[in-house]
Amino acid sequence: xxxxxEALLAWYRANRRPLPWRGERDPYRIxxxxxxxxxxRVEQAIPYYRRFLERFPTLRALGEASLEEVLWVWQGAGYxxxxxxxxxxxxxxEALPQGYEALRRLPGLGxxxxxxxxxxxxxxxxxxxxxxxxxxxxRLYALENPSPKAVWTLAQGLVPPEDPGEWNQAVMELxxxxxxxxxxxxxxxxxxxxxxxREDPGRYPGARRREVREERLAALxxxxxxxxxxxxxxxxxxxxxxxxxxxxxxxxxxxxxxxxRPLEAGEVVHALTHRRLRVRVxxxxxxxxxxDPRERPLPKLMEKVLRQAxxxxxxQGIGTLPHA
Ligand code: SF4
Numbered sequence: 001x002x003x004x005x006e007a008l009l010a011w012y013r014a015n016r017r018p019l020p021w022r023g024e025r026d027p028y029r030i031x032x033x034x035x036x037x038x039x040x041r042v043e044q045a046i047p048y049y050r051r052f053l054e055r056f057p058t059l060r061a062l063g064e065a066s067l068e069e070v071l072w073v074w075q076g077a078g079y080x081x082x083x084x085x086x087x088x089x090x091x092x093x094e095a096l097p098q099g100y101e102a103l104r105r106l107p108g109l110g111x112x113x114x115x116x117x118x119x120x121x122x123x124x125x126x127x128x129x130x131x132x133x134x135x136x137x138x139r140l141y142a143l144e145n146p147s148p149k150a151v152w153t154l155a156q157g158l159v160p161p162e163d164p165g166e167w168n169q170a171v172m173e174l175x176x177x178x179x180x181x182x183x184x185x186x187x188x189x190x191x192x193x194x195x196x197x198r199e200d201p202g203r204y205p206g207a208r209r210r211e212v213r214e215e216r217l218a219a220l221x222x223x224x225x226x227x228x229x230x231x232x233x234x235x236x237x238x239x240x241x242x243x244x245x246x247x248x249x250x251x252x253x254x255x256x257x258x259x260x261r262p263l264e265a266g267e268v269v270h271a272l273t274h275r276r277l278r279v280r281v282x283x284x285x286x287x288x289x290x291x292d293p294r295e296r297p298l299p300k301l302m303e304k305v306l307r308q309a310x311x312x313x314x315x316q317g318i319g320t321l322p323h324a
Contacts, residue, residue, distance in 0.1 A: 004194045005160050005167070011190035012170035017042070017177070020049060022169070027096040027121035028059045034113050035086055039079045039273060042176070048077040056090075063090035071239050071297040078300055079272075084238050100126045111152075120165030127155035128168040132175025138205030139179060139197035145206040214276045216248040219302075220255070220262060221283040221309040221321070224290030228306070228321055233299070236272070241293070242302035248280060260284035265312035268304040277301065281308045 001009075016022065019042065021033035032052055036045040055073050056062040062070065067087050074083035085108055097103060099122060103114035115128035127133070129152050137143070137151050159167050178185045184201045186192055197204045221243050222229035230241045246254055255262055262282035270277040279301065293306055310321050 001160055001162075004191065005158065007190040007194070008170050008174065009167065012166070012173055015177070016169070016173055020046060025121055027117050028062075029053060030117055030120050031096065031113070032086065034116050035082045036077060038082065040077055045077070048074070059090045059093070059095065062087060067239050068297065075297045076300065080237055080240055080299060096121075098122045100124055116165075116168065119159075119168050123164060125159050125161055125164045127152060127159050127164075128172070129155050130172060132172045132179075133168075135181060135205060136171055136175045136179045136191075139184070139201045140191060140195050142196035142204055144204060151205075212271075212274055212276055214278055217245055217277055217279045218248045218251045218254075219268075219279050219281050219305040220244045220246075220251075220258070220260075221265070221281065221305065222258065222260065222286035222288065222290065223283055223309075223321060224286045224288040227290035227292045229286060229288060229290050230293060230296055237299045237301075239297075240299050240302075241296035242298055243305060245279070245301075245305075251282070255282075255284075258284070258286070260286055263312075263316075265309050268301070268308050270301040270304060279305060281305050281312070283309045283312060 021030060024030050024033070033045070033049055036049055036052075040048065052073055056065060056070070065087070067084065070083050070087045071080060074080060077083075089106065089108070093106065096117065097106070098118075100114050100118035103109055103117055104111065106114075112128055112130050115126045118124040118126050119128060129137075129148070133155055134146075134148075134151050137154050138146055141154055143150065155171070158171075174189070174191070178189050179191075179201070182202075186195070186198050186201060189195070189198075192198055195201075219242075228243060231244060233240050233242050233245070244254065262284035265281040265283045268279050268281060270279065293302070298306075306321065313319055313321065
């Protein structure tokens, strides 16, 4: 093993954070962790990881559950497409195949996740390149805006034959805790002697700015005799429930279609990765039954909308929503 690899692995063994999926060899459990970590920070992901595996300990158990139950257990972790994806995969395959190429052929499994599984579960010598690894490699070789292929080739060249899964985790851990996007801790980095970008790490890999777009929406909280009107959502919250949500400019038509006279109850803002949703909340008494939102899986945005409606009603002395 080369000195660079020895240095990083020694650091990793002494400093890695004790995470529940560390050292895991079961490909299904690794998959759940990787899918969660795609859009959820490590500390937040831990309780969801535990809860999900407690309820669905195997791929088979997941495939046998209903989508609604899966979404219910996923509730709070956000980005529900991930849960829909896992559930669909569990219904389509009996077991996760061994090997990078076979994993890549599974629908929706990208190169990073396939490489993470292949290396960690099956010991295949393949580099798993996520944002952390891209940053470490770019700095280590002083590369500005390197192509994905260039990063992968360099990352692949570093993967040792013994325990490639541990190596991949070590590079990711370094990127997450030492070679951070802002303020890398170079003096305490095990790769300092080997790093070509250490004089000016902020230059590498160069900014990849993504614009955050804002969407202006309206949410209509219809307040019936037994609860709130809820419908099954599609689009970015497939399979979950919520009050009607639509572009703000469609409000007049929607209000007319429902035949209600809503009151404006304030606004909630909800941030997604590349989008900010600015949702104006309207409440209206409604001549229907409605249901208790606590009995349905709701995305976080809908929880915020209902809290806003509730606060408005209380503040105005109008009453409370039947669920709250
Ligand atoms: S020395 Fe600094 S820039 Fe280089 S890998 Fe370590 S933390 Fe990153």
